[in-house]
């Protein structure tokens with residue numbers, strides 16, 4: 001059985017369904033870019049961590065993590081802190 005665009009989008013008119021379909025394509029494209037940026041961030045973070053560990057230091061630097069958390073909180077509010085914590089976990093693993 002086929003799913004209509006109205007069913008897929010939850011819209012009640014064809015006009016709204018078309019708008020939502022187009023906007024969802026933009027969101028998918030944005031998400032692809034965000035995922036790519038997160039992967040790039042993970043790679044750069046790994047370079048820093050590896051260099052610090054090779055020099056005899058620790059993987060994690062808490063004072064720097066506080067700066068990162070603060071930037072996201074200042075820009076995005078409380079959920080920004082959660083987002084930054086998730087990014088840090090992706091980049092340096094769980095602590």
Ligand SMILES: C=C(O[C@@H]1C=C(C(=O)O)C=C[C@H]1O)C(=O)O
Nearest residue numbers: 045048059060061064065091092
């Ligand atoms: C990348 C670093 O190493 C670790 C990872 C961080 C990050 O991904 O932002 C921040 C601090 C460190 O715990 C760094 O010190 O800058």
